[in-house]
Amino acid sequence: MMKQDRENKIRADLMVTGDYVLTLNYEKKVLEKGALAITGDSIIAVDKASVLKEKIEAREILDASGCLVMPGLINLHTHGAMTCFRGLADDLPHQEWLHEHIFPAEAHHLSEETVYWGTMLAIVEMIKSGTTTFCDGYFYEDGAARAVAGSRIRAVVAQGVIDFPAPGVPDPKINVKAAEAFVFRWQGKSPHLIPSIFCHSPYTCSPETLTRTKEVCREHGILFQIHLAETMNEVEEIQKRYGRRPVEHLRALGLLDAETLCHHAVWVTNEEIELLKQNGVGVSHNPESNMKLASGVAPVPEMLASGIKLGLGTDGCASNNNLDMFQEMDTAAKLHKVHWRDPTLCSAVQVVAMASTGGASALGMGGILGSLESGKKADIITIDLNKPHLTPMYEPCSHLVYAARGADVRDVIIDGRMVMRQRQLLDIDEQEVMGKVREIAAAIR
Amino acid sequence: MMKQDRENKIRADLMVTGDYVLTLNYEKKVLEKGALAITGDSIIAVDKASVLKEKIEAREILDASGCLVMPGLINLHTHGAMTCFRGLADDLPHQEWLHEHIFPAEAHHLSEETVYWGTMLAIVEMIKSGTTTFCDGYFYEDGAARAVAGSRIRAVVAQGVIDFPAPGVPDPKINVKAAEAFVFRWQGKSPHLIPSIFCHSPYTCSPETLTRTKEVCREHGILFQIHLAETMNEVEEIQKRYGRRPVEHLRALGLLDAETLCHHAVWVTNEEIELLKQNGVGVSHNPESNMKLASGVAPVPEMLASGIKLGLGTDGCASNNNLDMFQEMDTAAKLHKVHWRDPTLCSAVQVVAMASTGGASALGMGGILGSLESGKKADIITIDLNKPHLTPMYEPCSHLVYAARGADVRDVIIDGRMVMRQRQLLDIDEQEVMGKVREIAAAIR
Numbered sequence: 089m090m091k092q093d094r095e096n097k098i099r100a101d102l103m104v105t106g107d108y109v110l111t112l113n114y115e116k117k118v119l120e121k122g123a124l125a126i127t128g129d130s131i132i133a134v135d136k137a138s139v140l141k142e143k144i145e146a147r148e149i150l151d152a153s154g155c156l157v158m159p160g161l162i163n164l165h166t167h168g169a170m171t172c173f174r175g176l177a178d179d180l181p182h183q184e185w186l187h188e189h190i191f192p193a194e195a196h197h198l199s200e201e202t203v204y205w206g207t208m209l210a211i212v213e214m215i216k217s218g219t220t221t222f223c224d225g226y227f228y229e230d231g232a233a234r235a236v237a238g239s240r241i242r243a244v245v246a247q248g249v250i251d252f253p254a255p256g257v258p259d260p261k262i263n264v265k266a267a268e269a270f271v272f273r274w275q276g277k278s279p280h281l282i283p284s285i286f287c288h289s290p291y292t293c294s295p296e297t298l299t300r301t302k303e304v305c306r307e308h309g310i311l312f313q314i315h316l317a318e319t320m321n322e323v324e325e326i327q328k329r330y331g332r333r334p335v336e337h338l339r340a341l342g343l344l345d346a347e348t349l350c351h352h353a354v355w356v357t358n359e360e361i362e363l364l365k366q367n368g369v370g371v372s373h374n375p376e377s378n379m380k381l382a383s384g385v386a387p388v389p390e391m392l393a394s395g396i397k398l399g400l401g402t403d404g405c406a407s408n409n410n411l412d413m414f415q416e417m418d419t420a421a422k423l424h425k426v427h428w429r430d431p432t433l434c435s436a437v438q439v440v441a442m443a444s445t446g447g448a449s450a451l452g453m454g455g456i457l458g459s460l461e462s463g464k465k466a467d468i469i470t471i472d473l474n475k476p477h478l479t480p481m482y483e484p485c486s487h488l489v490y491a492a493r494g495a496d497v498r499d500v501i502i503d504g505r506m507v508m509r510q511r512q513l514l515d516i517d518e519q520e521v522m523g524k525v526r527e528i529a530a531a532i533r
Numbered sequence: 534m535m536k537q538d539r540e541n542k543i544r545a546d547l548m549v550t551g552d553y554v555l556t557l558n559y560e561k562k563v564l565e566k567g568a569l570a571i572t573g574d575s576i577i578a579v580d581k582a583s584v585l586k587e588k589i590e591a592r593e594i595l596d597a598s599g600c601l602v603m604p605g606l607i608n609l610h611t612h613g614a615m616t617c618f619r620g621l622a623d624d625l626p627h628q629e630w631l632h633e634h635i636f637p638a639e640a641h642h643l644s645e646e647t648v649y650w651g652t653m654l655a656i657v658e659m660i661k662s663g664t665t666t667f668c669d670g671y672f673y674e675d676g677a678a679r680a681v682a683g684s685r686i687r688a689v690v691a692q693g694v695i696d697f698p699a700p701g702v703p704d705p706k707i708n709v710k711a712a713e714a715f716v717f718r719w720q721g722k723s724p725h726l727i728p729s730i731f732c733h734s735p736y737t738c739s740p741e742t743l744t745r746t747k748e749v750c751r752e753h754g755i756l757f758q759i760h761l762a763e764t765m766n767e768v769e770e771i772q773k774r775y776g777r778r779p780v781e782h783l784r785a786l787g788l789l790d791a792e793t794l795c796h797h798a799v800w801v802t803n804e805e806i807e808l809l810k811q812n813g814v815g816v817s818h819n820p821e822s823n824m825k826l827a828s829g830v831a832p833v834p835e836m837l838a839s840g841i842k843l844g845l846g847t848d849g850c851a852s853n854n855n856l857d858m859f860q861e862m863d864t865a866a867k868l869h870k871v872h873w874r875d876p877t878l879c880s881a882v883q884v885v886a887m888a889s890t891g892g893a894s895a896l897g898m899g900g901i902l903g904s905l906e907s908g909k910k911a912d913i914i915t916i917d918l919n920k921p922h923l924t925p926m927y928e929p930c931s932h933l934v935y936a937a938r939g940a941d942v943r944d945v946i947i948d949g950r951m952v953m954r955q956r957q958l959l960d961i962d963e964q965e966v967m968g969k970v971r972e973i974a975a976a977i978r
Contacts, residue, residue, distance in 0.1 A: 176928075431825065480617070
């Protein structure tokens with residue numbers, strides 16, 4: 089009888105069971121005593137544990153009792169290798185920070201090697217704080233791509249383009265070509281590495297550079313990224329040069345479509361939000377960076393109301409200074425409440441959606457990432473709820489946003505494979521990575 | 534020879550050595566490879582480890598290699614037992630939150646027993662996130678006092694006074710008497726428990742209640758606490774009732790002196806800041822609570838410039854929802870930068886001072902707490918720097934504010950005694966405390 093039962097069951101590679109399974113599916117279903125089954129890199133079923141265990145026989149079980157199980161978070165905007173500059177220069181006037189500290193450090197200390205190790209450190213930090221997909225852009229991005237390809241994290245990895253001599257690309261005349269070469273080198277190399285190109289901004293890239301880059305992106309079917317409307321100065325500068333606000337400038341150049349991702353969008357009008365929405369453009373909100381650099385507060389309530397593809401990002405470690413998406417969620421939820429003077433804005437549920445399904449949509453990966461549903465990639469994290477600051481538990485999303493932090497993440501699964509178990513990374517030598525970045529920092533200091 | 538050396542050395546109970554000792558003394562001295570020596574409940578010396586080891590022979594050594602050693606943090610404003618309501622009701626309009634959720638939960642579920650366990654949970658959470666002194670105010674405060682007396686944390690513990698039927702004090706006519714009785718019961722009972730009285734606010738306490746309470750405080754030489762100018766509504770209400778703004782109202786009643794501590798002070802003018810300063814009044818800044826409840830942004834840059842006694846607090850868990858002072862420091866530093874649009878405001882150094890020496894001064898304990906100096910109480914924490922998100926290390930205060938979190942605290946010493954070693958609490962059964970609060974929450978739910 090028992091044997092019969094076993095034989096009739098569907099086989100799976102892994103079953104994860106937990107006190108709560110936060111699916112983040114369309115109905116935002118939370119399963120108490122839930123479970124999910126994984127075969128290969130994909131989720132094949134999500135249900136109550138009792139139901140799933142009747143139907144499915146898994147080769148391995150991850151018992152996450154006392155934990156909440158949820159989709160891995162998506163960090164929609166970072167410059168991973170800037171971990172090397174974490175805490176190098178804070179609390180300074182913006183121009184002094186950028187021109188006397190960050191740019192010189194980048195000019196003197198970036199190389200493919202330092203970008204590799206800096207990105208490795210970012211990957212370690214992100215996995216340990218529950219991020220399973222990140223969207224990166226920087227110089228010497230081959231270093232970042234090597235780090236991603238050699239680890240198990242999922243990432244969009246973009247070579248930077250700027251109309252100035254840049255680290256690794258001293259001649260700006262070939263900046264777009266260099267980026268295209270990067271795409272050639274990495275496209276199709278690894279299933280969890282998605283190449284992209286990142287134009288620094290409309291004030292550091294000419295209309296020609298922007299349109300040529302977008303052409304290359306269209307040819308290769310890849311994401312075009314840009315910092316957009318981050319500061320009021322930028323808006324004024326673009327208006328002065330082109331007679332239009334930044335979003336309108338991009339629209340006029342034909343750059344707004346579903347494969348464009350704008351970072352920051354702090355100083356955008358309702359009309360510009362509507363433009364982004366109509367064209368299916370993705371937006372990353374980066375509240376901690378915008379706060380620390382005093383850039384301003386993005387109109388996120390309006391963006392949420394518009395239904396725009398909106399995700400959350402930490403930005404690089406020079407302007408945050410960590411990559412903890414839980415803290416970023418907390419800040420996002422609280423900042424808009426006080427800024428727009430309404431405690432109902434940016435609810436915990438909305439903010440968790442930004443950090444998961446919202447980010448997935450903005451990357452054009454809404455069909456495979458962001459929620460725990462049959463058919464989606466098995467990118468899953470567990471949160472250990474048996475902690476004083478997570479006790480008691482009334483509402484999962486409230487805890488994730490207002491009480492939990494990255495250090496509460498216990499296990500991480502990417503593409504169906506365990507990459508962290510009980511906070512131990514399984515594939516990366518964390519001490520080696522920290523040691524290498526300390527050496528880089530010693531040279532910078 | 535060796536014996537001779539040993540005999541000439543000063544004896545100490547405990548020596549703590551670490552990669553960095555952040556003294557937070559007047560010169561803000563940071564000692565690399567530093568150490569401090571403790572005898573009884575006090576620090577007897579702070580210096581380079583090599584120097585101290587020559588002079589002092591300690592019975593025990595806490596080797597905090599790879600760690601930063603600093604004063605325990607001071608949480609200047611909380612309602613500890615509100616851990617029971619953590620995440621019970623978020624993202625709601627303020628009146629609905631207070632009148633339909635928090636007040637009813639307090640009315641039905643508070644008792645000396647629930648306040649005891651709720652405060653115990655707060656103590657566990659605070660020790661585990663590096664707070665060694667907290668300033669509390671709530672109802673059934675005997676429960677909180679029992680929790681403090683039975684654990685090793687240092688606390689100012691205040692019975693609440695309000696002109697309405699309150700939990701534990703159904704007849705408001707005896708609210709001040711009940712608070713005085715609380716002070717009688719607890720004054721002098723425990724060296725690390727300091728009783729106080731907390732008038733809820735100028736809009737819920739009549740001028741008579743406020744002045745009678747302050748008289749009682751003066752008689753007993755204890756701290757008078759009050760929520761002040763937290764919301765714009767409060768300011769309008771007080772102006773309507775008394776023709777004065779809240780701080781002026783307190784001044785007119787003769788309540789402003791060095792033994793008064795005001796919480797929030799969000800809506801205060803420069804003149805009011807000057808009044809608080811002139812009268813030596815302490816102020817707690819609670820940015821996360823002010824953000825989550827959409828109360829507003831306190832004029833902290835002006836307060837810092839005025840030299841007011843300014844500390845940092847988390848507020849209770851219904852409006853934050855954790856008690857992590859590291860996160861509170863981060864938020865304080867970032868909020869004012871973006872709000873006042875200046876990235877140089879509220880520097881990491883200033884914010885760390887608020888959470889230590891600032892809080893100590895506001896409590897009238899600047900002489901014994903807040904910094905690592907010979908003669909001060911040995912309230913000390915170590916931060917494990919061997920973490921990805923704390924790598925590399927350029928500047929200690931930057932790390933503490935912008936990158937570290939409560940979970941990075943490794944060891945905690947209060948009054949010269951270890952209370953947490955390698956994240957294990959030595960005196961409190963953490964699982965029992967969490968279990969009890971889960972039972973309370975089950976009844977609330």
